[in-house]
Amino acid sequence: MARTFETVGVVGLGTMGAGIAEVFARAGLSVIGVEADEAALARGRDHLEGSTGRAVARGKLTTERQQEILGRITLTTSREDLADADLVIEAIPEVMEFKRGLFADLDRICKPSAVLATNTSSLSVTAIAATTSRPAQVIGMHFFNPAPIMKLVEVIHTVVTEDGLAADIADLARRLGKTPVTVGDRAGFVVNRLLLSYLNHACGLVESRLSTRDDIDAAMKLGVRFPMGPFTLLDLIGLDTSYEVCEVLFRESRDRRHAPAPVLRELVTAGLLGRKTGRGFYPYAEGTAPTHETAARSAVSMVGIVGDGQDAAALLARFDAAGFKAVVAETSDLTPVAGADVVIALSDTPVVELAVRLPHPERLVGLHLVGDGVAEIASTVLTSDEAAAAAYDLMKVIGRAPVRCRDRAGLVVNALLYPYLNDAVRMLESGYSTVEDIDNAMRLGCGYPAGPFEMLDAIGLEKVRDGLRALYAEYREPSFAPAPLLDQLVTAGVPSIREHAG
Numbered sequence: 001m002a003r004t005f006e007t008v009g010v011v012g013l014g015t016m017g018a019g020i021a022e023v024f025a026r027a028g029l030s031v032i033g034v035e036a037d038e039a040a041l042a043r044g045r046d047h048l049e050g051s052t053g054r055a056v057a058r059g060k061l062t063t064e065r066q067q068e069i070l071g072r073i074t075l076t077t078s079r080e081d082l083a084d085a086d087l088v089i090e091a092i093p094e095v096m097e098f099k100r101g102l103f104a105d106l107d108r109i110c111k112p113s114a115v116l117a118t119n120t121s122s123l124s125v126t127a128i129a130a131t132t133s134r135p136a137q138v139i140g141m142h143f144f145n146p147a148p149i150m151k152l153v154e155v156i157h158t159v160v161t162e163d164g165l166a167a168d169i170a171d172l173a174r175r176l177g178k179t180p181v182t183v184g185d186r187a188g189f190v191v192n193r194l195l196l197s198y199l200n201h202a203c204g205l206v207e208s209r210l211s212t213r214d215d216i217d218a219a220m221k222l223g224v225r226f227p228m229g230p231f232t233l234l235d236l237i238g239l240d241t242s243y244e245v246c247e248v249l250f251r252e253s254r255d256r257r258h259a260p261a262p263v264l265r266e267l268v269t270a271g272l273l274g275r276k277t278g279r280g281f282y283p284y285a286e287g288t289a290p291t292h293e294t295a296a297r298s299a300v301s302m303v304g305i306v307g308d309g310q311d312a313a314a315l316l317a318r319f320d321a322a323g324f325k326a327v328v329a330e331t332s333d334l335t336p337v338a339g340a341d342v343v344i345a346l347s348d349t350p351v352v353e354l355a356v357r358l359p360h361p362e363r364l365v366g367l368h369l370v371g372d373g374v375a376e377i378a379s380t381v382l383t384s385d386e387a388a389a390a391a392y393d394l395m396k397v398i399g400r401a402p403v404r405c406r407d408r409a410g411l412v413v414n415a416l417l418y419p420y421l422n423d424a425v426r427m428l429e430s431g432y433s434t435v436e437d438i439d440n441a442m443r444l445g446c447g448y449p450a451g452p453f454e455m456l457d458a459i460g461l462e463k464v465r466d467g468l469r470a471l472y473a474e475y476r477e478p479s480f481a482p483a484p485l486l487d488q489l490v491t492a493g494v495p496s497i498r499e500h501a502g
């Protein structure tokens with residue numbers, strides 16, 4: 001018989017716990033919220049009142065309904081108050097010793113039939129369950145930030161979880177208005193395994209000075225239509241949580257892309273944990289909201305475009321319309337652009353080999369147009385500051401957000417996006433989850449406009465495979481090599497991974 005859950009305990013009312021308590025109370029359940037001490041409890045109360053108060057201010061909730069929701073939540077500093085709960089979910093910091101200590105206690109306090117759940121982002125649910133006398137009743141219930149808004153709940157069962165419990169927890173998630181995706185117990189589950197690799201990789205790009213925080217954020221937000229750039233998201237998640245998740249991923253995978261980037265360690269050690277402490281990659285104090293600098297205007301009398309096909313013709317037309325004299329050269333003969341003040345080579349691969357064929361190699365930049373809004377501008381080792389600034393200005397003139405970067409395979413967007421898509425194919429290949437669940441998880445857990453397989457189909461499997469080959473050739477990073485499934489689908493001429501494997 002299916003279990004019923006009416007009274008739910010939530011331990012830890014920080015970034016996640018307060019939101020989770022609100023979600024349960026909104027669905028009509030009674031909630032007991034537990035914090036470590038009175039000060040933290042007061043912060044938890046503020047979170048709850050603030051979040052529901054904002055919903056009232058936006059007209060999404062009436063004051064009566066807000067009171068009803070808050071009235072269902074009892075706040076306490078005593079774990080002993082959880083004795084009668086049907087389900088307890090914890091959202092304390094991502095540290096295994098803390099979780100194990102808490103679960104041993106919950107096992108002692110809670111009634112024998114109670115289910116114990118963890119909101120861990122990455123830690124082994126199996127290892128947490130093993131500290132209790134009821135490992136069959138321990139499960140992962142992983143919400144996403146902000147919990148009242150994000151629709152996904154990952155339900156994580158272990159090898160000893162009792163039959164039917166994952167289905168009951170998935171039903172509970174649906175009752176909360178969420179979409180459950182049920183998976184086994186692997187570090188990072190679906191979303192964080194794919195997401196944190198990407199976020200950590202973005203940190204690595206800043207460390208290697210491929211581009212800047214602001215430019216990378218703009219590239220992923222405006223170019224790929226992710227709801228926010230990687231550094232804004234890291235600050236939202238919390239850099240301490242992000243660091244811990246990367247550590248856990250690395251311990252399981254030994255993939256150095258999961259090893260937390262040194263900049264994360266540095267910021268965490270300095271206590272700059274993101275939004276929750278008022279500063280992380282960005283400052284959040286009043287008056288210091290993230291800003292994107294603008295470059296000075298520069299004088300250009302002739303623009304050279306290197307490229308063939310529609311993009312070159314379209315760019316020429318845009319420059320014409322904006323009143324600039326522009327000429328096009330195909331890559332075989334660069335003579336027409338030899339006298340241009342700035343030479344724009346349309347390419348998503350390194351362009352330094354074109355620069356060295358010009359009389360003024362310092363005038364050449366690479367340009368990669370991403371979607372409708374972004375232009376990646378690649379400076380080679382020879383590019384002058386003036387040419388880079390001129391290209392930057394020109395992109396603004398034609399209505400594109402310029403993203404500055406170094407002349408490396410994949411530039412910014414493809415260097416971040418393609419390995420993420422490849423990771424999703426590897427996950428599918430490993431049998432851990434399905435096309436539909438992985439797509440749903442990334443759309444609903446991260447607010448992405450499309451899941452990785454939808455993106456793969458839209459971009460084209462061959463284009464992504466070739467982009468990954470170029471990245472691998474440049475960086476020799478083993479995980480950049482195209483997943484065998486991707487390579488084989490391209491070789492076999494299969495156009496859609498969703499139709500083939502979905």
Ligand SMILES: NC(=O)c1ccc[n+]([C@@H]2O[C@H](COP(=O)([O-])OP(=O)(O)OC[C@H]3O[C@@H](n4cnc5c(N)ncnc54)[C@H](O)[C@@H]3O)[C@@H](O)[C@H]2O)c1
Nearest residue numbers: 012013014015016035036040091092093094120121145237
């Ligand atoms: N931040 C995210 O985006 C996110 C998303 C999904 C899951 N998670 C997971 O949720 C958990 C909590 O993360 P967070 O970001 O909310 O952390 P947080 O630091 O914002 O909140 C943790 C809360 O737990 C409280 N706490 C600590 N020890 C406690 C104890 N012994 N008893 C009761 N309360 C205690 C703290 O006072 C704090 O309020 C972690 O496992 C994390 O991996 C986080």
